[in-house]
Amino acid sequence: MTPQHAKAGAEMDPSNTLAAEVGRMAEDAYRRRRNADIAHITAEARAPRHSDRKVTPVRHRRALLLLAGTAAVAIGLGATAYAVGGRTPRPAGPPQAAIENAAVVQELNRAASVVEKGHDVRPLPHQWLYVKTVFADSGPGTKAVRQPPLETWTRFDGRRFASMAHVLSPSRLNFITIDPSKEGDDRTPAQEYADLRAMPADPDALLAQIQHKVDTVDRPREVKLGAPWTDEDRDDWTFRHLTAILDTEVPVPHRLQAAVYRAAAKIPGVRTEQNVVDAMGRHGLAVGRESVRVGLLSQIILDPHSYRYLGTRTVVTRTVPWVRPTRSVRGYVGGGKHPGTRLMPPPSSAPPSDPVGNVQSKARAAYAVTDQAGRRS
Template sequence: MNDLEELGAFRAQVPEPGPERLATGRDRLVREARGRRRVLVAAWRAGLAAGVAAAAAAAVAAVALDGTDSASPPVAARPVSATRILERAAETVAGRPDRRPAPHQWVYTRTYQAGMEGAPSAMRHLESWVRFDGRETARYDAGPGRKPRLVVSRTVRDGDAEERSPAQWYDYLRALPDDPAALLAKIDQRAASYNAENGGRLYTGEDGRDQWVFGRLADFLGQGPSTPDSRRAAVFRALARIPGVQVKEGTRDALGRPGTTVSRTGRDGERLEFVLALGTYDYLGRRIVQAEEQRLPKLPGKRGGPEIIRAGTVMNEQAVEVSAIVDGAGRRP
């Protein structure tokens, strides 16, 4: 059975949120592409990846550490069976025990962020701390000529269900079904209600819904210590049931680390990818790629023809350098 036959044998009941509100995210990307500004994906949830990219990021304070650049490696063209590789990933992580961090412990995350190719850099390496119970966040504040100073802040939430603390994300994900079909059905319910709440702007049509759930599952994998290992297996198996999912081996993430890329391209020509580490299938990061050439409308008063985003352009990407539990704000693993 070839890859197309394997994919065709499955039918996903479908979805939940993609690269963080995929539809609105796409609008933002197009607007920023016009101005050639860097598109930044939030750290921590994106996930990590997103990351990726996401909800816990609202609770995370981040600080730019340096301006080091890193070339965006191309995705290697060595497709393999999505169902076979994702099942292997599920079997690899299924036996790992769940370990829920203590409420007073902190989630430390260091990420690499990059925006659209050719645009000026805004931020590169970010690090952040958030207490597992979500009550506090921390960051290093380094002003001109000043020694970096750790700033710890109380967290204020606006009540949005998606603005969860790391502990709330852990409990939410831990309660999801083990069965991949049941998992997709549950996310599908959330997708429909969330899309309705947003006036149908998150996605349109069945393909848009599939793209949204693909991104949502990638977000789940990118939650770092807030994703119970027992749920990663169900997520991998659920991903294999979504039509159009592709897997390529011999790829690299935004930092050049070798891995396996899982991707899906929507009908709008936007490809969402996330990278898994070799052997462990840990989440390394994500990128959004313009898979098809896109012509942007000419801006009033601007000389020349319409701006063109070439096929293969990396719109933004993120790599999770470190994501771990530490015993206090400002500490590193």
């Protein structure tokens, strides 16, 4: 079969067409829910505010997403082993990869069942999102070196931002005033919160939405930059987007957190690891995936009991010259100058990678919704 015929056959593959249609439907449903939530938040911001109002629990709202169909993936466990001497063949046991995957699914389903019982909190427009972040680096066999903590306060309506970097003594609170109407495509915390609330709580629908974005946004950009693209890269980018949902600095709905855990278990190559140490020295459950081509193990670290998000960790697993790992920079999911985390594609050229065993980690040391900047609770 010629490459042209192979390409034409792939385009006409009914499973590819179905997957694309499911992704488009998930994206359309997400946009409708997000726009409705933004309208509600905007109306709330215009309403008179009373000083005695506090954080308001969000009522649970179930959004139904009707999908045209789903594609079932079967794991083949029917391998046959033949004994020496001409004995009757007997079925072999499950492959090691299948056993490990079953353990991952069980662990992440348990985590999802715990976090989905939490009560959501929606900040009011005038309230502030407080985040304390600690970064740490360590080389092969060396003790982690922690950087001074960074504390930030961001108004939920996106109009003001304050930060305190404990580099100089005494530390001081620095303010920035922002006009959301002049920020282009930037997302305010309220808008990002609406984005998260609009995402499906069903793990299959969530994966369909994210993979649709990977196929229509990330893949074309990477290919345009000359980077290779395989199914492995598709899985890498899907896992990165799930990580970005947890790493955002607005309250993530608990049902969405649960969907992220269950969706991660469905991505090939995702593994869990007990007793992993984060940048604060806390021990947690790591959920990670290794990108063999770039030689990096990317991990999300969760509290081993409550399964709340603690931070991220990246481990260099092999030396790959002239490749820089995908980096996260300050900015909301929609991109731009607002504080938060968003994904950036790797540059077309970069210096040699760090030595094998090098670890870069980021820990969320504290998080709260406060009534004014400078307060930590």
